[in-house]
Amino acid sequence: MLIDVRPMLKGEVREIKLDYLTPPPEDFNDIHFTGDIRITGEIVNHAGYQTLDAVAEVPFDTHCSRCWKDISRSFTLNIHKVLATRQSLQNQTEDNDDYLLIEDQKIDLDSPLLEAMMLEFPYTFVCKEDCKGLCAKCGKDLNEGDCDCPKKEIDPRLAILQKLLYK
Ligand SMILES: [Zn+2]
Ligand SMILES: [Zn+2]
Incomplete structure (x- = not known):
């Protein structure tokens, strides 16, 4: 989902609350997603810059990698980003991963979120620690x-x- 940050950039609001659902990634390996990703959090305007803090949670089914029993879990990812325009990004040389691009006064959170989720997703799960x-x-x-x-x-x-x- 594209999030419109225009009211914030114009100084009309200080916070934008997020609470929405977005489709899960494609199933992979032995991971089967059973519902949408729920994203909750907020975008906050500080003096002259904006930050996004959110939590993304997605339910999935898989198998215990040791005993192969069915297990249902949910995966949670914490997201912290600083909002930036393309211009401001060109002027700095640090890693851009911490930034979320504002384009046409909107931000696209879903693509970077899916990317981060796939990077962070564990490979194996166990039904219990001592399985x-x-x-x-x-x-x-x-x-x-x-x-x-x-x-x-x-x-x-x-x-x-x-x-x-x-x-
Ligand atoms: Zn097990
Ligand atoms: Zn035996």
Whole structure:
């Protein structure tokens, strides 16, 4: 969504509250997004410059990377940006990632947000910190108790494969 910051640039308002939904990224790997991204926060006008502080939250389904159990989570990203015009950006040499461009008195938050979200999104999830995973030999879910196989470190992906093979 394009956010109109004209009233702020004209000095009519000091704050613009944000609370809107935007479509989630494409599903990737084993991540399936189950709802829109909700963005809440505010743009505040300080003396001569504007900042944006917001939180983006998106729900998704995935699997535990150890035991492959279904899990539903939500991912939260904090966003802090300084608003800038193209002119003011040309005059400084620092990393532009901290800036959000004002174009035609509007800002597009969604594109940089999706980009940041994809960068920050974790690769794997576990159903619980101490998930014991599956036995690589017999495929038993070790959260439900030990099996009789000899114990050694296993690759969870192999465990899943073996579970399928020996079902
Ligand atoms: Zn698990
Ligand atoms: Zn076993």
